[in-house]
Amino acid sequence: MQDLSTLKIQSKDPWKDPKANGWDVIDGRQELSDRTLEADVVIVGSGAGGGVSAEILSQKGLKVILVEAARLKSSDEFNLNEAEAYHDLYQEGGMRATKDGTMSIMQGRAVGGTTVVNWTSSFRTPVQTLDFWRDQFGVEGMDEAAMAPWFAQMEKRLKVMKWVAHNSNNQIMQDACQSLGWQSDVIPRNVSGCWNLGYCGMGCPTNAKQSMLVTTIPAAMDAGATLLHSAQADTLIIEGDKVTGVRIKTLDNNKIATGATLTLKAATVIVSGGSIQSPALLLRSQVPDPHERVGKRTFTHPTSFAFGIFDKEIAPYYGAPQSIYCDEFSHQDGIAGKAGYKMEMMALHPGMVGAFVAGFGQQAWDEISQLPNMGGAIAMIRDGFHEQSQGGAVELRDNGEPVIDYPINEYVLEGTRRAHLSMVEMFFAAGAKKVRPSHSQADYYTSWKDAQARLSKLAYVPVATGIGCAHVMGGLAMGSDESQCVVNSDGSYKHLDGLYVMDGSVFPTSVGANPQLSIYGVSARNATLLADKLKA
């Protein structure tokens, strides 16, 4: 039996003593009175987009203030306690969901953003997606050849390489795809010296994951950037047709405003809060938006789940969470046809299984108590390509908090039914004894034939169908089509000067693959263009 519970792990935390590194860190929790700070560039959000932009702009000699709502938490505090990790490192402590509760949203909230808790899968933007952006939205300068050097630069920077030591859970997918004749390949991961523990989703305890927390942000700090954490961007300061800064509310340990307002003045403001937070900041700031597109077409890769029980140990909680993928069904009906989905495996720790097993009582317990012999698979639908897939809309509550209204329609439910069938077939092909899709009314199926008959009778309605997501994209679409897009292809906002958007919210559709490398590549390109412009 695999048991890592006695393994002792140790690593050096680069954030142990920021002052000794010569880093300028401002802790918002300690800021109790109003004051004003100035910089060349203020970046709101320290995830994939903000981290990359901070490094590039700082190294070009520009004074950067990097603002992050989350409290600084780093590897010495990553204690692998699932309850604490989700509470501290995810938006709304893991409670975030779409407005009607149908879709859980696993989105990071950390210095380093979601890169601190993602599962390290690093794919270049699929060429079909880049072509769709060019053809349908007028995105310029981002075809496959033009983006290749930017992806290559970020792959090198973040040590992206195909993984070799697959855990048993990922072996299931590799074996099944081989026997079914389905496409599959190895996932490239952004890790260096990975211990293959399996805790990417709780903050890497060994700093092997090349998240923004241990790569670009430290490099930006070395180059003179200031990190302001526990500090939430409230509104943009707009003077005439120009953005001149950001009003910041500092937050205490409970994410409650301390009462202090920091005014950050800069000729250039980059919004990198991620989809949901970035559109919300623009909505709160009442930016000019003649076609009312801010926050619209926000996408999530609606994700379904299936679980297989084997008569051997799988230990799905240990080892790199994702190292094999299957694109057999990603583009089966063309780029804009019925829902295509990418299949991968998922790390299963007890809380995660509890959340996604979709059920309760005896049935849920029977399943969860077989965790050591369980495999977990996910299927992520490409949303935003079909005309019936318009995604969600970010709205503001009356207190200014964002909420995303994403109606689960027939397009998603039909795709989810097929995705369940594919995952169930995959598990049986790999030798599972029992398989169950994440659907409250589903029982265990004991053979592929049995599954096909019974799954076809399930009602696919939103509450019964287990749907989650971990990739939020769009909401501030880039492109030249003004009726649909609010940002130019270089990241500049169309209707205000001095305002840039550099994160996944600029994507006009979902990516169709785990989005981190897409965000790194597009942000590296646009931050470099911006740095050259500012230094010209």
Add this chain to the structure above:
Amino acid sequence: MAVEMHRRDFLKTGLFGGALLATGSSLALLSGCSSNDGPAEGYLHLRQQDVELLLPLTGVVLAQALEKSGASAETALKAYDKVLNGAMPGTRATMFQLFDLMQLGAARWYITGSWASFADQDQATLTQTLQAWFTLDRTLSRMAWKGLVQPLMFAWFAQPEAGLTTGYPGPPQRVIS
């Protein structure tokens, strides 16, 4: 804020659902079922009336798991309360409105399919109630189920000791230098 949220939700949750959210909480308030005396003793957010409403459900959702750990439904509800602590105030407010609604027979029927108070239902009946609840294709049913049952399951099993009851051996040990 709460009143304005009702108004905004009115059109978006459908006529009946919206009307319930708009008037139900006030009805609950008038009938004395809803009061905002702050959190119940030992809780960060859940109020005494929420604790009384949710404890019977918690016992059924996690029955076998609690038995295995020799734990009470109250321990699990406190874990859920901690998960709620991570949510934004507006998200918590929405959950409290739903809990207030579920104090009323008519609204409880609309949301869960059951008129009877949860406290008056035995384990078998509550199991049937939960099973009927997630077949209801209504916005409020969905919001209540996904905001309560799914996070409750997460909250329980994410705790280190509860996690070990699943056969999971636990995480490696951190050594801080």
